[in-house]
Amino acid sequence: MKPVKFKIDGRVCTAEKGQNLIEAAKANGIFIPTLCYFKHLNPLGSCRICTVKNNGRPIAGCTLNVDEGMDIEVNSAELLDLRKAILEMMFVEGNHFCPSCEKSGDCEMQNLGYETGIRYARFPHLFVDRVVDARPERIVVNQNRCIKCKRCIEEIKTNDGHKVFHLTQRGNRTMVSVDYEQEAKLSEQQAEHAMHICPTGSILVKGKTFGKPFGDRQFDYAKANTNIPLTDLKKHVNKNKKKKRVATASLAGCFGCHMSMLDIDLGILDLVDIVEFDKSPLTDYKKFNERCDIGLIEGGCCNTDNIEVLRKFRKNCDILISVGECAIWGGVPAIRNTLPLEDCLKEAYIDSLTSEENETVIPNHEDIPKILDKVYCNHDVVKIDYHIPGCPPNANHIWNVVKNILFEEDYSITYPEFKYD
Amino acid sequence: MDRTHLLNELWEYQLKFGYISEKAISRISKKLKVSIVEVESVTTFYHFFHQKPTGKFIVYLNNSIISDIKGHEAVKAAFEKETGSTFNEYGDNEFSLFDTSCIGMSDQEPAALINFQPFTDLTPKKVKGIIDSLKNDENVKDIASKTKSKIQYHPEGDKAIIFRSYEMGKSIREGIKYSPDEIVDKISKAKLLGLGGAFFPVGYKWNSCKNNEADTKYIICNADEGEPGTFKDRALLQYLPGLVIEGMVLAGYATGAKEGIIYLRAEYQYFKKRLEGLLEEFRKTKLLGKDILGVKDFDFDIRIQLGAGSYVCGAASALIESLEGRRGEPPVRTWSATKHGFRHKPTVVNNVETLAYASRIIELGEDHFLSLGTEESPGTKLISISGDVAKPGIYEIEYGTPIIDMLGIEMSQATSPYFIQVSGPSGECINNTEFNRRICKEDIMCGGSFMVFNRTRDLLNILRNFMEFFKEESCGVCTPCRAGNYILNEKVKKMQRGLASQEDIKEIKQWGNIIKLSSRCGLGKSSPNSLIYAVEKFKDYFNLKIPPTNEFLNVEFDMQDAVQEFDSFIKDTQPELDK
Numbered sequence A: 001m002k003p004v005k006f007k008i009d010g011r012v013c014t015a016e017k018g019q020n021l022i023e024a025a026k027a028n029g030i031f032i033p034t035l036c037y038f039k040h041l042n043p044l045g046s047c048r049i050c051t052v053k054n055n056g057r058p059i060a061g062c063t064l065n066v067d068e069g070m071d072i073e074v075n076s077a078e079l080l081d082l083r084k085a086i087l088e089m090m091f092v093e094g095n096h097f098c099p100s101c102e103k104s105g106d107c108e109m110q111n112l113g114y115e116t117g118i119r120y121a122r123f124p125h126l127f128v129d130r131v132v133d134a135r136p137e138r139i140v141v142n143q144n145r146c147i148k149c150k151r152c153i154e155e156i157k158t159n160d161g162h163k164v165f166h167l168t169q170r171g172n173r174t175m176v177s178v179d180y181e182q183e184a185k186l187s188e189q190q191a192e193h194a195m196h197i198c199p200t201g202s203i204l205v206k207g208k209t210f211g212k213p214f215g216d217r218q219f220d221y222a223k224a225n226t227n228i229p230l231t232d233l234k235k236h237v238n239k240n241k242k243k244k245r246v247a248t249a250s251l252a253g254c255f256g257c258h259m260s261m262l263d264i265d266l267g268i269l270d271l272v273d274i275v276e277f278d279k280s281p282l283t284d285y286k287k288f289n290e291r292c293d294i295g296l297i298e299g300g301c302c303n304t305d306n307i308e309v310l311r312k313f314r315k316n317c318d319i320l321i322s323v324g325e326c327a328i329w330g331g332v333p334a335i336r337n338t339l340p341l342e343d344c345l346k347e348a349y350i351d352s353l354t355s356e357e358n359e360t361v362i363p364n365h366e367d368i369p370k371i372l373d374k375v376y377c378n379h380d381v382v383k384i385d386y387h388i389p390g391c392p393p394n395a396n397h398i399w400n401v402v403k404n405i406l407f408e409e410d411y412s413i414t415y416p417e418f419k420y421d
Numbered sequence B: 001m002d003r004t005h006l007l008n009e010l011w012e013y014q015l016k017f018g019y020i021s022e023k024a025i026s027r028i029s030k031k032l033k034v035s036i037v038e039v040e041s042v043t044t045f046y047h048f049f050h051q052k053p054t055g056k057f058i059v060y061l062n063n064s065i066i067s068d069i070k071g072h073e074a075v076k077a078a079f080e081k082e083t084g085s086t087f088n089e090y091g092d093n094e095f096s097l098f099d100t101s102c103i104g105m106s107d108q109e110p111a112a113l114i115n116f117q118p119f120t121d122l123t124p125k126k127v128k129g130i131i132d133s134l135k136n137d138e139n140v141k142d143i144a145s146k147t148k149s150k151i152q153y154h155p156e157g158d159k160a161i162i163f164r165s166y167e168m169g170k171s172i173r174e175g176i177k178y179s180p181d182e183i184v185d186k187i188s189k190a191k192l193l194g195l196g197g198a199f200f201p202v203g204y205k206w207n208s209c210k211n212n213e214a215d216t217k218y219i220i221c222n223a224d225e226g227e228p229g230t231f232k233d234r235a236l237l238q239y240l241p242g243l244v245i246e247g248m249v250l251a252g253y254a255t256g257a258k259e260g261i262i263y264l265r266a267e268y269q270y271f272k273k274r275l276e277g278l279l280e281e282f283r284k285t286k287l288l289g290k291d292i293l294g295v296k297d298f299d300f301d302i303r304i305q306l307g308a309g310s311y312v313c314g315a316a317s318a319l320i321e322s323l324e325g326r327r328g329e330p331p332v333r334t335w336s337a338t339k340h341g342f343r344h345k346p347t348v349v350n351n352v353e354t355l356a357y358a359s360r361i362i363e364l365g366e367d368h369f370l371s372l373g374t375e376e377s378p379g380t381k382l383i384s385i386s387g388d389v390a391k392p393g394i395y396e397i398e399y400g401t402p403i404i405d406m407l408g409i410e411m412s413q414a415t416s417p418y419f420i421q422v423s424g425p426s427g428e429c430i431n432n433t434e435f436n437r438r439i440c441k442e443d444i445m446c447g448g449s450f451m452v453f454n455r456t457r458d459l460l461n462i463l464r465n466f467m468e469f470f471k472e473e474s475c476g477v478c479t480p481c482r483a484g485n486y487i488l489n490e491k492v493k494k495m496q497r498g499l500a501s502q503e504d505i506k507e508i509k510q511w512g513n514i515i516k517l518s519s520r521c522g523l524g525k526s527s528p529n530s531l532i533y534a535v536e537k538f539k540d541y542f543n544l545k546i547p548p549t550n551e552f553l554n555v556e557f558d559m560q561d562a563v564q565e566f567d568s569f570i571k572d573t574q575p576e577l578d579k
């Protein structure tokens, strides 16, 4: 094969004629993210993350073979945003509860989320009830996490060449189904191979975990024990000026984000030199005393009281920030969103193991808030100015963001500071 | 068994037993030597294949927007009332009712297929009559409707190209006077464009198939006509099927292909037998088969392959997948069908109408064709007009005809037209400042669907119908189309509930563009079009629908609506305290 010259984002590259663009770019030091592309498999072209422009025409990079004179656009603002958007679509289409996912920390999709800097999904979460199929002999397929990349379909075959996985249904109901008969023929090793090539936590092998323990994350840059410093609080101390006012609230959350806010140890002493807390569980003020500069909201809205509190915050705060996954898109409480409300409440209050027959009732009184049909994220209800992702976000990270917003400093969130899980 | 027979095999079970049982799937998988899930992947893809037992009568009621504005809701209710079954729930031993995408009957809506026999211009009263007759064991076929569309217009006298007298075999007889090269040349000179929606030059396609050397080549007639609102291919296959067959034979002659396949959408199977009868007649008169009209080695034969209910299978590459017995997922291809098409052999896929025009061009000569229409798009074009017009039906118009004429007294007689959807949901909408635009390559092309809506029609309802269609018909293989169309549909729902803001309008355009840029095939690349165009072209309407921003920066949120579910069941769960 003879070498050809082509351009990526204006830079002249060389590769063998006909080489796959993803590989060719890599050889020239340019990374094009992908989720379905997998070494020897034919280009699957299903995830569309690698969309590039070839002489101005959009095309999935993995389906392109380089040729002389090609002018390829990879990292333009438009394409970077497009890649992020497709990934966000995957997040909202499935039900990705990273904190409770076996693959978390070893997940290609999650990693790409970090890589592209997703803070929140621009799209509404769809909360479709999806199947978890534990019927196969060795594996469990969790459709909540499957992105239909087709890797497993093309790669996993029995020794006599039969497919084990295949797409069934169509449209948004499309899913990966397992052939029980063929699956039973897989060796332990083949089953584990399936688990590992899956770019998400959709295929799991019963009784197996991922080699790397939690906490030692393949995709983290930072070493586990180096903390993000909370910097330069002192320089903002100004006795003559009025302190900035901060209010906080915990809606449908677990108070974990509030615990995290307190997790800055002695830093809190510096913090109270520059800010004054208004309405907040930290002060136990029930009402707003004055208008606030910033409101920090943990948790989303699961009942009418949450809505009212949130609206009050919007009315009384200049800037409103959603802190943590529950505030940003519903998070753990939103696990119920795929099920009818009635079923959830019955399960919780009437049919649960600890409730006695005819003795329990679903709480309902004019003094207690009504439960909403689903858990709503905060930006469904009021305008939210910023989002701090994490479950919970790191303490110093939260206050760094608050500080930088309050004092209008530039602040870019670096890779290791992101944590969705 | 050859995989290419899979669809037929599945049809046999479906038609015989009303569904395809696990046992049947297992049996087929053994025959094909593939895993069970592979057969399931195909059966679950197609709308007309069922995994669960169905009733003796299966009703497919069209839920397209035209059906909707012509009284779909009442007809649907009547079906449920008369049969006692509920739509999309499999019903009882007698009746199963299902929604279905456009069945190519937009000039006679609401329409339904019952055991694949057509029933048109339905009213609740008519439904009652039909169901009563069926309960009385009358034959479905005997009580089915006549479906031939009205040919409402064609150029006068000798000018018409399609709707003029037809003499069987005339085009082929004329064609064999020329060499294959000359045939391709004539088609190229006539500048004939593909009429299935992509408007690709036909001469170029035939030529490249001709030049690609191979032992076997195929001509495929795309009769999948799935774009809602179009029915011109059906009309052609009912009025002038011979013209289409001759077009295929000529394409075979020109390219060296010896086998032709008509991929007929399942919705049209009620005239499949008639088509087969005609093919037999062609064979008898030496217009098909070996040594056609005595020309040595000019062999060509045609078979009909039935689709099974999938819009995306109208896309040429997905159609080939379907023919090969797979899911209709448009494949990732770095080559064209004219090089590696059906069974990996050079293949021409042409639309029904394209092939009919090819026949006429050979029969009448390219000069006749070139004398009509515009510079870039000569000749005439078939348009299916439906909606709020007095005269729905088929129109053979000369390219260059202004839309205003098509709406006028001479043609369709539209009543206060407001929103016109040209080329179906994947096409472009037109507002009343654009009625002077002309149907031609130089201005706006029309694939065949031309739907007219008057001022009383709710625009959001129309757009919702389109998005539901794409959501249902996406093949599901690529993320932006599978998830994106669902998401856009949610946006339309949000607007319908009155909760949208200007921000949502902006997002529709941005998100729509992302879907268009990154989707794998034409479906996703065009599905956001109608929405994007509509918010641009009907600003007044959307401004009325969108409330102004409020001072507290509250996003529109309907708390009453959000607690409705709780309120509706909570009372029944409470012990009766006051007793």
Ligand SMILES: Cc1cc2nc3c(=O)[nH]c(=O)nc-3n(C[C@H](O)[C@H](O)[C@H](O)COP(=O)(O)O)c2cc1C
Pocket (backbone or CB within 6 Å): B193, B194, B195, B196, B197, B198, B199, B200, B222, B223, B224, B225, B226, B227, B311, B312, B313, B314, B315, B316, B317, B349, B350, B351, B352, B354, B355, B521, B522, B523
């Ligand atoms: C989603 C989709 C649906 C299509 N449906 C049809 C169809 O129903 N009938 C048709 O002839 N072409 C359809 N096409 C266009 C075909 O891909 C192809 O361009 C056409 O059959 C080629 O024939 P022509 O050049 O004669 O038009 C569709 C394309 C797409 C992307």
Ligand code: SF4
Pocket (backbone or CB within 6 Å): A095, A096, A097, A098, A099, A101, A102, A103, A104, A105, A107, A108, A109, A110, A145, A200, A201, A202
């Ligand atoms: S770890 Fe990966 S698969 Fe698991 S929930 Fe998170 S993104 Fe989804």
Ligand code: SF4
Pocket (backbone or CB within 6 Å): A145, A146, A147, A148, A149, A150, A151, A152, A153, A176, A197, A198, A199, A200, A202, A203
């Ligand atoms: S199960 Fe995993 S490998 Fe298979 S399609 Fe889904 S995400 Fe891809």
Ligand code: SF4
Pocket (backbone or CB within 6 Å): B312, B329, B330, B473, B474, B475, B476, B477, B478, B479, B481, B482, B519, B520, B521, B522, B523, B524, B525
């Ligand atoms: S754009 Fe839609 S129909 Fe086309 S390949 Fe992608 S998912 Fe399938």
